[in-house]
Amino acid sequence: MKRILAGLFSIVLCGLTTSCQTHENAQTERSAPDFMPLTEIVDGRDNVYLIVKVLENSSYWDVIIEGARDAGNALGCNVYYSGSYVETDWASHERLLGEASAAGADAIVLAPDDSVNLSGKIDEIYQEGIPLVLIDTIANTDNYDVCYMTDNLMAGQEAAKEMLSLLEKQGTDTSAPAQVGIQVGATSSLTIIERLAGFFQYWSKYAPPSWEVIPDIKCNEGDTEKALVCAEELLEYPDLKGVFGANNGSTVGFAKVIREQERKDIAVVGFDYSEEIAGLIMDDDYTVSTILQKQYDMGYQGVETALSLKDGEEMPVKFIDTGVIVVDQDTIGQEDVQEVLSHN
Amino acid sequence: MKKKGSMSHSDEINENISFFRMLVIYLLICGIGVILLLVSFDSLIRNHDRKLTADICTLVTEKMNNSIRYMTSAAQNMADVFSAQNCDDLQELYDTVSQAQENSSYVSLGFIDAEQKIYATPTELEEFEKWRLLETADLADPISISAPYRSGEIGQPVYTMFAHFTYDNGKKGYLFLTYPLKEIQAMAYTESLTKDTEIWLMEAASDNIIQCAGSNTYSIGSWNNALLSMRMQIDAADQNAYIQWKNKMNSGEKNASVTYHIGSETYTQVYSDIDFMYGWYVVVRIPSSSLSSAIQQFRKSVMLFLSVLLVATVILFILSHKREAEEKRVLENLSIHDPLTSVMNRRAFDFAAEKYLARGAKTEASLLFLDVDYFKQVNDRFGHDAGDRILKEFSAALRELFGETSYISRYGGDEFVILVRSADTVKVSELLTHLQKKAEKIKPCDDPEEYGDFTLTFSCGAAVFPKDGDHLQELKASADSALYLVKKNGRNHFGWYFDMPPVK
Incomplete structure (x- = not known):
C-alpha cells in the first residue's frame, strides 16, 4: 500500500514538477510588464520606481515588495514596481530603467539581474542625476548611490559559527574525529557560493583540527527529491555530527531526512525559514539553527533611502549589509526574530 | 583470335x-x-x-x-x-x-x-x-x-x-x-x-x-x-x-x-x-x-x-x-601482329601454334597454307595500294570465317598460314569453299570500270595434325606440299595433304 501511495505521490510530484517547468519555460519568453502602482498614487508626491528580479512565485521577492510598499505608505510617496519573471532577463531590466527615467522617476530602487550587463545602463541613469539605490545584488560600477544587500560571505561565517556552537552544545569531543556534511542548491549561484566560502573561512580558522568538512559537497541542483537523496548519502558518514544546508532547498532536504530517520545526534544549520526547519526548531530533541536574511529591510530601506537621496541627502557609504539573524530554540521567541519571521 | x-x-x-x-x-x-x-x-x-x-x-x-x-x-x-x-x-x-x-x-x-x-x-x-x-x-x-x-x-x-x-x-x-x-x-x-x-x-x-x-x-x-x-x-x-x-x-x-x-x-x-x-x-x-x-x-x-x-x-x-x-x-x-593486315606475324604464329600443338596427344588441328593467286599481277596492274587493299580485305575475310577457332597469320607477301583448332576436314573444307566465295567479292578498287573482270582467287594446301605431321614444321611442310600441288594443278583450289598421290 505504501508503495502504491509512494508511486502516486511520485506521479503527482512529477506532474507538478513538469507543470512548474513548463510554467518557468513559458516565463522565460515573457518580457517584464509595464510598471504597476504598488501604493496609492497621489499627485504631487515623489515617484519611486522599484525593479525586482522575480515578479511572481517567489516568497523572497514578495517580502521585498511588501517592504517597499510599507515604506511608500509610511513615508508618503508613490511607489511603482515591475520586474523580470526570471533572474536572467537583464534585457527587461534595461528596458524598465529606461521607462522609469522617461516617466520622470524621482528615484529608482533596482535589484539588478546582471551585475555586468546592466552596468552601462546604470551609469546612464546615475549620470542623469536620478538617485539610484541597489538592493539584493551589487553592480560592477561605482555609479550608484548605495546598495542594501546581505553580505553572504559574512552570512556563511555566521553559519559556521553557529555550527561550531551547536556541536559544542551537543557535547561533541573536540579531540575526536567529527565530520560536517554540506549540501548546496547550485554551484553557479554567487549567493550560495559566497555563503559556502564564508562557512569555510570561519571553519578553517576556528574548528578543532580533528573536525573536518566532508570534501564531497553535495549539490541537489534545485531538485527537492535530489535534496533528500543528498541528505541520505551524507547521513551515512560514520563520524557525521552536523549538516549545513546553504540554501532553503538543501535545508528542507536535511530537515525532512533527519526527521524521518530521527537522527537527533546530528546538528543542523540551514538557511531560510520553512515548515520543515520550523518543525525541527520547535522540537527540543533536535539541535537546529537557521539563518534568515532581512529582505523586508532591503525593500523598506531601499525606498526610504531613495527618498532621502532625492531630498539631497548624501550616503556616506556605498554598501550596507542588511545582516542576518539566527533562529534557533533560544532565539525564536525574541521580538526581533519574530519581527523578521512575520515577513517570511 | x-x-x-x-x-x-x-x-x-x-x-x-x-x-x-x-x-x-x-x-x-x-x-x-x-x-x-x-x-x-x-x-x-x-x-x-x-x-x-x-x-x-x-x-x-x-x-x-x-x-x-x-x-x-x-x-x-x-x-x-x-x-x-x-x-x-x-x-x-x-x-x-x-x-x-x-x-x-x-x-x-x-x-x-x-x-x-x-x-x-x-x-x-x-x-x-x-x-x-x-x-x-x-x-x-x-x-x-x-x-x-x-x-x-x-x-x-x-x-x-x-x-x-x-x-x-x-x-x-x-x-x-x-x-x-x-x-x-x-x-x-x-x-x-x-x-x-x-x-x-x-x-x-x-x-x-x-x-x-x-x-x-x-x-x-x-x-x-x-x-x-x-x-x-x-x-x-x-x-x-x-x-x-x-x-x-x-x-x-x-x-x-x-x-x-x-x-x-x-x-x-x-x-x-x-x-x-x-x-x-x-x-x-x-x-x-x-x-x-x-x-x-x-x-x-x-x-x-x-x-x-x-x-x-x-x-x-x-x-x-x-x-x-x-x-x-x-x-x-x-x-x-602484322601491321598491314592485323593478323599475327610469322614469329607470333609459330610461337602460338607450337604452344598449342604441344598440349598433348588429344589436340586436334588443321594447318592451312594459303597463297593469293597472281598477287604480283594485282600490284602491277592496279598499284601497291590496291595490293594492300586486297590483302587487308582478304585478311578480314579470314578473320571473319576462321577467327573464332584459329590462329591466323600473314607469313610473308601474299602467303597466309592458319592453324584451325579442329581436325574436322569436312568442316574446314566448307569454310574454305566459303572463303572462295568471299574472295571473289574482293576488288582492288571501287570503280567497276577500272577493275573490270578482276576476280580474286587463292590456292590452299592443308594438313591435319597429327596425322600429316606431329609438330609444326612437319605440318607446315605437309601443307606446303599440298599447296605446291594445287598451284601446279592450276591454282584457285584447295587440297589436303592426305589426298595427295603418294610420292614415288
Whole structure:
C-alpha cells in the first residue's frame, strides 16, 4: 500500500514538477510588464520606481515588495514596481530603467539581474542625476548611490559559527574525529557560493583540527527529491555530527531526512525559514539553527533611502549589509526574530 | 583470335590485381606512417604545452608577486616616513593624512596605536570588528595583508595592508592601507592569453578562492571554494594528483604545479605563495588548448598537405600504370601482329601454334597454307595500294570465317598460314569453299570500270595434325606440299595433304 501511495505521490510530484517547468519555460519568453502602482498614487508626491528580479512565485521577492510598499505608505510617496519573471532577463531590466527615467522617476530602487550587463545602463541613469539605490545584488560600477544587500560571505561565517556552537552544545569531543556534511542548491549561484566560502573561512580558522568538512559537497541542483537523496548519502558518514544546508532547498532536504530517520545526534544549520526547519526548531530533541536574511529591510530601506537621496541627502557609504539573524530554540521567541519571521 | 584476345585480357586482369595490391600496400604504409606521425606530433605538442603552460603560470605568479611586493615596499616606505616624523599625536596625524587621499590608489589609510586603538572612519571600525582585521595586523612582520572583504565605503571587494611603524619615541603601532581588489586584478591582467588565463587568490586552509582574472568577467572579484569549483570538476583519474598538489600547499611548499583533465580539456595549474599575505597563494590555470590552438592549426594544414600529396601520388600511380599498360599493349600488338593486315606475324604464329600443338596427344588441328593467286599481277596492274587493299580485305575475310577457332597469320607477301583448332576436314573444307566465295567479292578498287573482270582467287594446301605431321614444321611442310600441288594443278583450289598421290 505504501508503495502504491509512494508511486502516486511520485506521479503527482512529477506532474507538478513538469507543470512548474513548463510554467518557468513559458516565463522565460515573457518580457517584464509595464510598471504597476504598488501604493496609492497621489499627485504631487515623489515617484519611486522599484525593479525586482522575480515578479511572481517567489516568497523572497514578495517580502521585498511588501517592504517597499510599507515604506511608500509610511513615508508618503508613490511607489511603482515591475520586474523580470526570471533572474536572467537583464534585457527587461534595461528596458524598465529606461521607462522609469522617461516617466520622470524621482528615484529608482533596482535589484539588478546582471551585475555586468546592466552596468552601462546604470551609469546612464546615475549620470542623469536620478538617485539610484541597489538592493539584493551589487553592480560592477561605482555609479550608484548605495546598495542594501546581505553580505553572504559574512552570512556563511555566521553559519559556521553557529555550527561550531551547536556541536559544542551537543557535547561533541573536540579531540575526536567529527565530520560536517554540506549540501548546496547550485554551484553557479554567487549567493550560495559566497555563503559556502564564508562557512569555510570561519571553519578553517576556528574548528578543532580533528573536525573536518566532508570534501564531497553535495549539490541537489534545485531538485527537492535530489535534496533528500543528498541528505541520505551524507547521513551515512560514520563520524557525521552536523549538516549545513546553504540554501532553503538543501535545508528542507536535511530537515525532512533527519526527521524521518530521527537522527537527533546530528546538528543542523540551514538557511531560510520553512515548515520543515520550523518543525525541527520547535522540537527540543533536535539541535537546529537557521539563518534568515532581512529582505523586508532591503525593500523598506531601499525606498526610504531613495527618498532621502532625492531630498539631497548624501550616503556616506556605498554598501550596507542588511545582516542576518539566527533562529534557533533560544532565539525564536525574541521580538526581533519574530519581527523578521512575520515577513517570511 | 578472340580466344587469344581473352587470354591476353586475363593477363591484364592479373596485372591489374597485382597493381591494386601494390597500391593497397602503399596506402597502408602511408596510413601507418601518418598515424605514427600524428601520434608523435601530438605527444610532442602535449609535452610542449605542459611545459610551456607551467612556465607561463609560473611567470604570471611571479609577476603578481612582484607587483604585490612593490605595493608592500611602498607601504613599508610610507610607514618609515611616518616613523621618521616621530609623531606624538596619532589622531592629529590621522586627521591630516586622511584628508589628503585624493589621487592615491588606496581607498583609505589609518593607524593602530600600541593600545590597539584604531584611527579610522566609523564604517571602517565596523569592518575591523566584522572581519577581525586586528588579528591580521598582529601578523605583520613587518607587513601583513588581510583576506579580501567587501568595503562599505566603496561597495567593492578590498584588502587591507598593515605595516609596522613607530611613533611618540618608539611606541609600536601599525599603519594600514586599504586597496580595492581591482588593484590586484589589474596586476593579473596579461596582454596575451587574456581569455584563457585564470588567476585566483587561494586560502590554503579554507580552500576559498577569489578570481582575479578569467574569461567570465562576471565571476571576477567573487568568492568561490576550490572544493566546489575545482576539485569536484576534475576527472576522477586526476583527483589524486590534485590532492597531492593541494597537500603541498597545505604543508607550506612555496610553489607547485599540477596537470589535470576536465572532460576533454587538459589544464596546467600552478600556485605560488604571496609574501605577507599569510596562508594565501596565487593560483594560475591555463588550458593546454590555448597554446596548442596555433599548432593544431598547423597540424591541420600538415594533414591537409599530406592528404593532398597522398591523393596526388595515388592518381599519379594510376595514370602512370594506365599509360604503361597502354604502351605495353601497343608494343605487344606491334610484336605479335602484322601491321598491314592485323593478323599475327610469322614469329607470333609459330610461337602460338607450337604452344598449342604441344598440349598433348588429344589436340586436334588443321594447318592451312594459303597463297593469293597472281598477287604480283594485282600490284602491277592496279598499284601497291590496291595490293594492300586486297590483302587487308582478304585478311578480314579470314578473320571473319576462321577467327573464332584459329590462329591466323600473314607469313610473308601474299602467303597466309592458319592453324584451325579442329581436325574436322569436312568442316574446314566448307569454310574454305566459303572463303572462295568471299574472295571473289574482293576488288582492288571501287570503280567497276577500272577493275573490270578482276576476280580474286587463292590456292590452299592443308594438313591435319597429327596425322600429316606431329609438330609444326612437319605440318607446315605437309601443307606446303599440298599447296605446291594445287598451284601446279592450276591454282584457285584447295587440297589436303592426305589426298595427295603418294610420292614415288
